[in-house]
Structures are given as structure tokens and as C-alpha cells.
Amino acid sequence: MDLSQRHVRIMNMIEYKFSSDVLETGAQVTRNGVPVGIVRGYLASWKPDIQPGRYGKPDRFMPGAFKESILEHKQRGDRQIRLCDNHGESVGGFPIDKVKEDAIGLWVEGEVNLETKRGRELYSMVKQGVLTDFSIGFRTVRDRVNAATRDIYKAIIGEGSIVDEPKNRHAPITEVKGLVHDFIELDIAPADFEFKSAEARKRIDEMPFRIGNGAHAFLCGDERFLIGDVLDGKLVAVPQAVRDASLELKELDESEETKALIVQAERYLAKMNIDSPFETAHFYGLDEVKSWEDGDLEQRLRATGLFSKAAVRYLVRSREPLKPAKEEVDETKALMDALEKGFSEIREVL
Numbered sequence: 001m002d003l004s005q006r007h008v009r010i011m012n013m014i015e016y017k018f019s020s021d022v023l024e025t026g027a028q029v030t031r032n033g034v035p036v037g038i039v040r041g042y043l044a045s046w047k048p049d050i051q052p053g054r055y056g057k058p059d060r061f062m063p064g065a066f067k068e069s070i071l072e073h074k075q076r077g078d079r080q081i082r083l084c085d086n087h088g089e090s091v092g093g094f095p096i097d098k099v100k101e102d103a104i105g106l107w108v109e110g111e112v113n114l115e116t117k118r119g120r121e122l123y124s125m126v127k128q129g130v131l132t133d134f135s136i137g138f139r140t141v142r143d144r145v146n147a148a149t150r151d152i153y154k155a156i157i158g159e160g161s162i163v164d165e166p167k168n169r170h171a172p173i174t175e176v177k178g179l180v181h182d183f184i185e186l187d188i189a190p191a192d193f194e195f196k197s198a199e200a201r202k203r204i205d206e207m208p209f210r211i212g213n214g215a216h217a218f219l220c221g222d223e224r225f226l227i228g229d230v231l232d233g234k235l236v237a238v239p240q241a242v243r244d245a246s247l248e249l250k251e252l253d254e255s256e257e258t259k260a261l262i263v264q265a266e267r268y269l270a271k272m273n274i275d276s277p278f279e280t281a282h283f284y285g286l287d288e289v290k291s292w293e294d295g296d297l298e299q300r301l302r303a304t305g306l307f308s309k310a311a312v313r314y315l316v317r318s319r320e321p322l323k324p325a326k327e328e329v330d331e332t333k334a335l336m337d338a339l340e341k342g343f344s345e346i347r348e349v350l
Helices: 003-010 067-075 117-128 197-205 239-250 256-271 286-290 294-304 309-318 326-349
Strands: 015-019 024-031 034-045 059-061 081-085 090-094 099-101 105-113 133-145 150-163 228-231 234-237
Touching (some): 081 105, 239 256
Antiparallel strands (some): 015 133, 034 105, 228 234
8 A cells, every 4th residue: 555645635634743751952053143042851752642633643753754854955955954943934944954863762952943932932942941842743644553552653743842731741732633534435335334443443443554444444533433344354334334334423413524524424424325314414425326217306406405426427427407497587588588579670660
């Protein structure tokens, strides 16, 4: 499986990881004539987190995870890594020759720009001991979830920040966002496929390079709403699992996340020709559509406003163009009558 491509497409979002190693300050020096304050410490540690991350397991950076990213910065003219204030405004940089992996983690020496108001304030609070922590912003390229941890083997460094201590010292501060997967249509298991949740989870956990593959056995990134299993070494959506997940979703409050998950579930329900348990259907199965009269088809399409490419192709190939709505017909007829009357009057004058 080529995760270097699938991760960028599926997981193309910045993550943040807090480091509890205490920041150190150094002397004030200059870079290119600009006064800077030195800060040192670890942006990341090889120790696993205590709390679960995005995929329900504690995250752990593996030695070598940042080597390619560091090399890329060096190859781009020794480009610095941004040093930010709480993952927001840039207040300085990490010279790439001061960024390295060692036995503990990713060690850095950063330079806070002291010609900026925020830079002076931030550096002063670091020296005072009020701010003591680093956090790294990164994109995951290759990782694997096993029984105990999510191991990150390759990551792109986005920036490093001096941060206020988060409420959970070992939890990423934005891991709760983006839990609804981008839709990836799995193949469908046979209708009589025997589904057992516990056994399915075990098979999925044992899949190699889980993220970008096995993760889509769930509607949600935190491993809720299981819809899949492994069949002949391949991840498939299981009708019984999709039905069960849909019934679970029906009991939830209608938050924006829940609505997005319902749409995901309904895609599978329609493809499996399973009746939707939800009051408002967003997708319809092919067998159901074939039984509709033109009026039913038009009415339901207008009501949903959602069309997959497959549905559009089907409609184009199998149906005559939709008849215009009655009010449109009336307006067109009235216009034609008015034009005809006008032409008649002109002919009489001539």
C-alpha cells in the first residue's frame, strides 16, 4: 500500500503535539542584524502519549520520523522552521542546522524576533518561567496503529510553537477536529456475510499500515460506528454493520458531526438497497429509483439536492429529459401567447 500518497490525500491536515520538556533560554544575539532571543528544548519526544489521540490510541513518534522533513528544509536553501505563538502568529524561527533528532526526541534551538512586540513579550515570559512548553505542528505521512499505540514513522514539520500549558499535558490540542472521514467507497460484502463486531475489530487492528485503510472501517476517526470487516485481506463494508451503525446514529442529537456521519451511512444504505432509518433520506437505492414515475423522480431529486456521479450517469442514460415543473410550463405558455398576440397585431397593421 502506498501510504505516502494516501496519507496526503486522506489525512492532509495539521496535527499538534504537546511536549512537556521544559524550555531553556539562551543569550540574546543577532541574526542578519536583527536581535533575537534563544530558546532550546524538544519539540517532540519518542515517549508515547498517555492519553489516546485521534485514532483512539496514544500517539508515539518513532526515531527517524522527521529526518526527511529536516533534509527537505536543508535542500531548500537551509529554510528555517517557523517559530509561532500558540500555533498562530510567527514570532521567529528555528535555523535548520539547530534542528536534529537525538536519543530523546526532536531537539531544537529557536530564535525569537525581539524587534516585534509579541516576540519581546513571549521571550520575556519564557525567561520568567511563565511559559515553559513547546508544541509541534506536523502532517502525518506514514503511521501504523497497533494494539497499544499509533506509531508515527514519517511526518512533515509544519511549525513549532511556544504554548500555554494545555489542560491535558499529553493530549494534542486539536485532535478532536476533523473526525468525520472523507468518504471512500468500500466494496460491499455479500448480504449473508456473518458479522461479529469484536472479531471484526480484531481483524482490522491486525491489518498492516492501518491508517488510510483500516481506519475507514469506521464512519468516525475515533473508531466509532463500525461499518466494515476484512474479507480475503481486503476491507469491505458489511450490510449488517452499516445497519447497526445507522441505528446508533439515529439515537444521537443532530449536531453537525452527526449530520455528516448520517450522510456517510446513507451512501452505503442506498448502495446496499437497505431502507434508511432516518426521516430525511439523502440517497436512494437503484432498485427504488427504477420503480419511480417521472413525477416521483423529479420531486425527490428536487427535495434532496444531492446527486452522485453514478446517479447522474444513470439518469442521463435511462431517462428522457425531465419535464419542466408545471409553473415553468405555464410561464412559457403565457410568454408564447403574448408573443403570438403581438405578432398578430403587427400583421394586422401591415
